[in-house]
Amino acid sequence: MAAMPDIPEELRRLRASIDNMDDVMIRVLAERFKITQQVGHLKAELGLPPADPAREEEQIARLRRIAADAGLDPDFASEFLAFVVREVIRNHEAIARRDPDGA
Numbered sequence: 001m002a003a004m005p006d007i008p009e010e011l012r013r014l015r016a017s018i019d020n021m022d023d024v025m026i027r028v029l030a031e032r033f034k035i036t037q038q039v040g041h042l043k044a045e046l047g048l049p050p051a052d053p054a055r056e057e058e059q060i061a062r063l064r065r066i067a068a069d070a071g072l073d074p075d076f077a078s079e080f081l082a083f084v085v086r087e088v089i090r091n092h093e094a095i096a097r098r099d100p101d102g103a
Contacts, residue, residue, distance in 0.1 A: 029084075040088075040092040044095050050093045060078050063077050063078065
């Protein structure tokens with residue numbers, strides 16, 4: 001195996017910052033999914049459908065505005081939210097199948 005060259009301190013610092021941000025993103029995403037699990041159980045209990053297209057549209061528009069304000073590509077933000085929402089809906093469908101009465 002070839003020897004690794006010395007990594008400049010600035011690169012180490014930047015990578016450490018990226019690692020910290022990755023940690024924060026994953027932990028926040030995990031918390032978000034804990035809340036959406038609660039929503040899924042409540043929807044099952046109330047007999048509501050797993051998906052809410054009107055809310056999804058509102059959330060995409062809101063996230064696009066936030067992304068633009070933050071200097072992030074709104075298309076990327078929309079794609080990311082769509083990926084998350086698909087997983088949430090999949091989880092809500094599973095909850096509704098196993099827990100149709102909210103029990």
